[in-house]
Amino acid sequence: EPEVTQTPSHQVTQMGQEVILRCVPISNHLYFYWYRQILGQKVEFLVSFYNNEISEKSEIFDDQFSVERPDGSNFTLKIRSTKLEDSAMYFCASSLDDKNEQFFGPGTRLTVL
Amino acid sequence: QKEVEQNSGPLSVPEGAIASLNCTYSDRGSQSFFWYRQYSGKSPELIMSIYSNGDKEDGRFTAQLNKASQYVSLLIRDSQPSDSATYLCAVIVIGNQFYFGTGTSLTVIP
Numbered sequence: 001e002p003e004v005t006q007t008p009s010h011q012v013t014q015m016g017q018e019v020i021l022r023c024v025p026i027s028n029h030l031y032f033y034w035y036r037q038i039l040g041q042k043v044e045f046l047v048s049f050y051n052n053e054i055s056e057k058s059e060i061f062d063d064q065f066s067v068e069r070p071d072g073s074n075f076t077l078k079i080r081s082t083k084l085e086d087s088a089m090y091f092c093a094s095s096l097d098d099k100n101e102q103f104f105g106p107g108t109r110l111t112v113l
Numbered sequence: 114q115k116e117v118e119q120n121s122g123p124l125s126v127p128e129g130a131i132a133s134l135n136c137t138y139s140d141r142g143s144q145s146f147f148w149y150r151q152y153s154g155k156s157p158e159l160i161m162s163i164y165s166n167g168d169k170e171d172g173r174f175t176a177q178l179n180k181a182s183q184y185v186s187l188l189i190r191d192s193q194p195s196d197s198a199t200y201l202c203a204v205i206v207i208g209n210q211f212y213f214g215t216g217t218s219l220t221v222i223p
Contacts, residue, residue, distance in 0.1 A: 056210050102159075
């Protein structure tokens with residue numbers, strides 16, 4: 001069964017460093033998403049991406065964040081200058097269209113020291 | 114204001130019983146509703162979706178939607194210890210953003 005994959009599973013970085021989180025969505029899906037979940041809190045929407053551009057973004061997704069689909073399979077989230085409060089689980093998801101089910105990857109745990 | 118509200122629990126039920134999970138949402142324009150299960154330290158796993166008023170059954174799970182009351186629920190029949198997890202209600206609001214509730218923690222006692 002096709003699934004969303006994410007790498008790395010755990011990323012440790014120093015405050016102020018740049019990180020890139022990687023995702024491979026399900027191959028025939030057209031919409032891609034990033035979410036974050038701070039420990040003990042709810043899953044929060046960051047951004048959605050369709051047809052090589054951002055379609056929606058939340059207030060959390062400020063200028064420190066960017067997304068890219070560098071090739072036909074990968075979808076990345078970059079955080080330019082990490083802060084302590086960026087420590088969270090980051091989930092990638094994909095869907096066939098923007099009204100239906102989203103399927104989540106296993107997540108990347110980001111720890112900012 | 115777009116919000117999805119769930120009782121955080123914890124909800125405890127004995128093995129074999131019916132677990133009932135509830136969710137309310139604030140955006141009247143919402144059209145798509147989902148239930149996800151999340152085990153500790155894992156990603157959300159889709160249980161089922163519902164788009165029309167009424168009931169939708171899938172195995173031991175039944176989702177119920179009442180758009181007039183802005184209410185969606187999930188019933189789990191014959192609850193098993195493996196059903197112990199946090200259950201997340203998610204709603205697509207106008208603007209096509211997925212909003213998650215805080216989740217209800219369910220424990221099924223053997």
